Amino acid sequence: MSVLTASGTSIDLGPAAALSCRECGQRTALGPVFACTSCFGPLEIAYDLPVSDPEGLRRRIEAGPANIWRYAPLLPVPADVADKPNMNPGWTPLVKADRLAAELGVTGGLYVKDDSANPTHSFKDRVVANAVEAARAFGFTTLSCSSTGNLAGAVGAAAARAGLRSCVFIPHDLEQGKVVMAAVYGGDLVAIEGTYDDVNRFCSELIGDPAGEGWGFVNVNLRPYYAEGSKTLAYEICEQLGWRLPDQLVIPIASGSQLTKIDKGLKELIATGLVEDRPYRIFGAQAEGCSPVSQAFKAGHDVVRPVRPDTIAKSLAIGNPADGPYVLDIARRTGGAVEDVTDEQVVDSIKLLARTEGIFAETAGGVTLGVTRKLIASGALDPSLTTVVLNTGDGLKTLDAVAPTSGPSAVIRPNLDSFREAGLA
Amino acid sequence: MSVLTASGTSIDLGPAAALSCRECGQRTALGPVFACTSCFGPLEIAYDLPVSDPEGLRRRIEAGPANIWRYAPLLPVPADVADKPNMNPGWTPLVKADRLAAELGVTGGLYVKDDSANPTHSFKDRVVANAVEAARAFGFTTLSCSSTGNLAGAVGAAAARAGLRSCVFIPHDLEQGKVVMAAVYGGDLVAIEGTYDDVNRFCSELIGDPAGEGWGFVNVNLRPYYAEGSKTLAYEICEQLGWRLPDQLVIPIASGSQLTKIDKGLKELIATGLVEDRPYRIFGAQAEGCSPVSQAFKAGHDVVRPVRPDTIAKSLAIGNPADGPYVLDIARRTGGAVEDVTDEQVVDSIKLLARTEGIFAETAGGVTLGVTRKLIASGALDPSLTTVVLNTGDGLKTLDAVAPTSGPSAVIRPNLDSFREAGLA
Incomplete structure (x- = not known):
């Protein structure tokens, strides 16, 4: 679908119809702009979403490619997007983490959405x-x-x-x-x-x-x-669950944009009739050394006070998160929470996930699993409900976090005597 | 399908019927054994392959999961394999590498099978x-x-x-x-x-x-x-090409097993009627510092003389490759070749692939692309034919190869003056 830009040229970004201010709702033509001219609020995409034929839309998606472009009808991209040279990310595994669930006492179904499977190994x-x-x-x-x-x-x-x-x-x-x-x-x-x-x-x-x-x-x-693009995480999780909303999601917070867009994606799935409307709870995860949103949540504040980050979870080290207030709003509205964990807990959770599920997460994944454990312990997260935990990156990119405690059990000479001496037989 | 093992117990490994010696053809019951008791030759799986209904088999595969288990009817695994906890590898991208093709002068279609997309980022x-x-x-x-x-x-x-x-x-x-x-x-x-x-x-x-x-x-x-498991590379490449054999494949050689099993996989696709029978050429790639198969190929020998490896391509550093003689046989039978490149050419090819296609390969991928370039230059590889190059691993695992020459273009202070001084504006 072609629409006019502010400069009068015609562009095709599929179902994207205009930009809309998240604060005041003012609409403006599609263009490379990001702040509302009236109130300086953030602009987001307004769509002409296909709402009339959920079954047809579902079939179209299921017949699409095994990447995010299966959701092209819900994204600001032209219909022929899959024909152009791009990285074709997405459709990453939703791993049913039964061994991890057993360790954590989760009985309602625990899933890890493993975005380390993307082309450059992050969401x-x-x-x-x-x-x-x-x-x-x-x-x-x-x-x-x-x-x-x-x-x-x-x-x-x-x-x-x-x-x-x-x-x-x-x-x-x-x-x-x-x-x-x-x-x-x-x-x-x-x-x-x-x-x-x-x-x-x-x-x-x-x-x-x-x-x-x-x-x-x-x-x-x-x-x-x-x-x-972050909406596609919501789409994939629900489709992989059999076109069903999970009860609980635990999502890391850097700028907070991913969490807010996953919420937007879930609402769009409801609006288009692709999933049944039922309550879901969204939980946010931060590292203690950069936890401005978690601090605001716990203090009952609506604003987020910037901090100077000091954590090994560098991909989450944004001290002044642009979408912080929206995250607070979503966590409170859905009955979720925002929590934080120490760097030590991050490392421990990276290793727990690796040991139980064979998934090597980067520090951000350790943050999210660490927070999940803390929320289960505190009772904020209900272990009898279907829960999805996001791993947004790859352990190979944050080797330093686990390298000091992840080396060979033994160094031996290539013979049986040396092996026996090492005590591993 | 259940069959009896040598010890008389019943196991189900799908279409796997027995083990068969690659040298003398003697069959033996399925079991954890690897060498023929008659001639010490390597054992491989003998199948009851589904040959009667290619169209039905193709539909069954296409309706299967987006991982190697779509090919369960052709693998030594039970039919319910996808229900058990495993890593579900495969169905990695076959990237149409048009920008790389333009640099190399390949006009017949150049593809990179990118196995860095697997769960632990290698084949x-x-x-x-x-x-x-x-x-x-x-x-x-x-x-x-x-x-x-x-x-x-x-x-x-x-x-x-x-x-x-x-x-x-x-x-x-x-x-x-x-x-x-x-x-x-x-x-x-x-x-x-x-x-x-x-x-x-x-x-x-x-x-x-x-x-x-x-x-x-x-x-x-x-x-x-x-x-x-390596056969699945052949299956995926052909299915992703629209159930068609490529004309030329360039495959790295460590033990040589991957290359020989890809050849086996291609032959099974022909035998089951999933692809049309037509000639294909298989090329093997080694690093100069560990090139026993390449040396044997060039010298016209049938045996491979072991070497002591000295190369940055450590994942290919097998000085005594078990399947070396079979590789020689396949390269010669199909009209292919075996070639090797220097470590310097390996690094240069890693960077060429990254710069043109956004794929960050480990050293083995640099070997394979480096050999592809050398074979094009020598005329052994025909640039007017459809060519598939394998990338079997991830650059994040061999950072040392490119780190000395892959750093920031500039280090600046966070202001425009400092940016302008760096000369990047």
């Missing part, structure tokens, strides 16, 4: 794939972002495959795996002496400067399109 | 998943292996999910990513002071010793079952 491939389509539609030839690491790799890879230039910005102190992965795709990688919040502020400056002209910053001027 | 998940089913059938409770790294992670993860104990053996000098990944799943990891060939010899000793009793060594006493 960021989902959002970037959507941003690439917007970049193409708006004629950008350079793809950019501020990143705590995972996004940098996802942007580098997606730009390479799409034949776009990339220039990504990261804090200078990231894990080696994330730095190398961000650089290997051949785009420009700029390390900034400062925190992620400094990097983010710098990108907002750059976007208003001639130096940044013509650049598509996936998480700034393309943010409304980009953020929609 | 080893395919073979281990098959070995796990055999281990269950034969009642083993400990899963073991000798490994150059990727297999260790795959075994650790698969054992964790299946609830089996694991004890894996690796050379002491592997990449950190592979060591941590092998250890994190909580099984025993034993580092051996020696090369992979030393580790392999030790495991053969251990299997005959009381200390190894009741252990399923995936690549020793479960090897016939394990090796079949």
